Amino acid sequence: xxxxxxxxxxxxxxxxxxxxxxxxxxxxxFPVKSSGVIRRTVGHVQAVDGVNFQVRAxxxxxLVGESGCGKSTTGRLVTRLEKPTxxxxxxxxxxxxxxxxxxxxxLRREIQMIFQDPYGSLNPxxxxxxxxxxxxxxxxxLPRKQILPRVQELLEIVGLNPEHYNRYPHEFSGGQRQxxxxxxxxxxxxxxLVADEPVSALDVSIQxxxxxxxxxxxxxxxxGFLFIAHDLAVVRHFCPEIAVMYLGKIVEIGERDxxxxxxxxxxxxxxxxxxxxxxxxxxxGRRERIQLTGDVPSPINPPSGCRxxxxxxxxxxxxxxxxxxxxxxGARHKVACHFAGELGHHPAEPVTAPxxxxxxxxxxxxxxxxxxxxxxxxxxxxxxxxxxxxxIVRADEV
Ligand SMILES: Nc1ncnc2c1ncn2[C@@H]1O[C@H](COP(=O)(O)OP(=O)(O)OP(=O)(O)O)[C@@H](O)[C@H]1O
Ligand code: SF4
Ligand SMILES: [Mg+2]
Numbered sequence: 001x002x003x004x005x006x007x008x009x010x011x012x013x014x015x016x017x018x019x020x021x022x023x024x025x026x027x028x029x030f031p032v033k034s035s036g037v038i039r040r041t042v043g044h045v046q047a048v049d050g051v052n053f054q055v056r057a058x059x060x061x062x063l064v065g066e067s068g069c070g071k072s073t074t075g076r077l078v079t080r081l082e083k084p085t086x087x088x089x090x091x092x093x094x095x096x097x098x099x100x101x102x103x104x105x106x107l108r109r110e111i112q113m114i115f116q117d118p119y120g121s122l123n124p125x126x127x128x129x130x131x132x133x134x135x136x137x138x139x140x141x142l143p144r145k146q147i148l149p150r151v152q153e154l155l156e157i158v159g160l161n162p163e164h165y166n167r168y169p170h171e172f173s174g175g176q177r178q179x180x181x182x183x184x185x186x187x188x189x190x191x192x193l194v195a196d197e198p199v200s201a202l203d204v205s206i207q208x209x210x211x212x213x214x215x216x217x218x219x220x221x222x223x224g225f226l227f228i229a230h231d232l233a234v235v236r237h238f239c240p241e242i243a244v245m246y247l248g249k250i251v252e253i254g255e256r257d258x259x260x261x262x263x264x265x266x267x268x269x270x271x272x273x274x275x276x277x278x279x280x281x282x283x284x285g286r287r288e289r290i291q292l293t294g295d296v297p298s299p300i301n302p303p304s305g306c307r308x309x310x311x312x313x314x315x316x317x318x319x320x321x322x323x324x325x326x327x328x329x330g331a332r333h334k335v336a337c338h339f340a341g342e343l344g345h346h347p348a349e350p351v352t353a354p355x356x357x358x359x360x361x362x363x364x365x366x367x368x369x370x371x372x373x374x375x376x377x378x379x380x381x382x383x384x385x386x387x388x389x390x391x392i393v394r395a396d397e398v
Pocket of ligand 3: 072073
């Protein structure tokens with residue numbers, strides 16, 4: 001039996017113009033409290049700070065970055081396990097960022113999450129049948145007697161023995177438990193799945209199987225995916241679009257080939273140098289790994305200007321003074337760097353300065369006015385900056 005046989009109602013695709021998910025200027029600042037009896041707010045962890053991206057129905061975006069950069073928080077905001085401090089989460093054109101519990105309930109069917117730790121996310125006291133079947137009962141989707149056959153169909157879809165519905169999570173291996181988590185996420189036929197490092201707790205030999213399963217499911221049910229991972233190797237085969245995050249911000253986003261073959265941000269280039277089979281062009285013909293020096297700074301007090309500057313080998317004065325905007329530099333490619341360029345071809349002068357109305361040091365340039373910047377929202381514009389050519393190009397010119 002295929003997945004399609006078991007779950008007949010394929011999710012209708014969202015219309016071309018409205019993305020399934022449209023995240024705009026999303027922010028999550030967690031308050032930091034003082035110790036003592038009166039606990040005052042003494043600062044904020046800027047876990048997510050102005051993130052923009054879209055996911056279309058049936059497509060998948062990979063969200064990549066080091067530990068603590070805000071990937072899981074972004075996932076939890078999109079699934080509304082947390083309420084954002086600011087910004088919007090548009091799901092099928094409707095802003096769900098601030099809605100209350102009652103309005104959220106029907107959305108829980110449409111947006112599901114798969115977690116990193118397959119054991120921690122499954123209740124050890126419940127049988128697999130209960131774990132997978134409960135959402136069907138809560139949402140009143142099927143009459144009671146039809147729940148068990150549906151659970152068995154779902155077990156079969158994820159490659160488990162349908163007769164094992166009466167077993168407990170500890171009776172399964174790590175890979176099998178993740179399959180149970182996937183079956184549970186599929187129960188309500190979601191339109192969007194947020195997978196937060198779904199394979200990083202698994203043996204390397206099992207990782208590929210689980211990724212293949214997710215890919216099959218995505219195709220069969222036309223599910224949109226936000227796929228969160230630590231490194232660029234895992235998302236490579238799954239996601240046609242990749243976003244790279246650093247300290248609460250997206251620093252580069254684009255089509256897979258643009259990211260893997262023509263990365264423009266020094267952080268993406270460093271991450272790519274750790275991926276064994278990446279094209280040499282992407283890392284400037286270098287074979288050695290680009291070592292990132294120093295620790296990731298605290299998101300409570302992030303560096304001024306470009307947050308990556310304390311670890312960037314190309315940083316100059318402007319990087320401390322002016323935050324580089326995420327600018328569109330190709331049909332589906334954006335980067336946030338004053339010295340954006342492929343490795344070995346970073347410009348000597350800040351390419352952003354004329355657009356931002358500042359001089360090469362980042363100070364206001366007399367008489368200059370900042371330009372209106374196309375493509376800085378969550379979508380891609382049909383015109384973008386050709387930095388080497390120092391001009392704006394339009395899609396119909398290329
Ligand atoms: N509930 C919370 N209260 C305060 N700070 C939080 C909370 N949740 C997350 N943070 C902080 O927000 C930042 C981003 O955390 P997040 O879990 O989103 O990172 P991540 O990219 O998923 O990391 P990892 O790869 O380790 O899973 C971290 O500095 C983290 O300590
Ligand atoms: S803006 Fe400056 S510090 Fe930031 S990545 Fe670019 S060169 Fe490095
Ligand atoms: Mg995480």
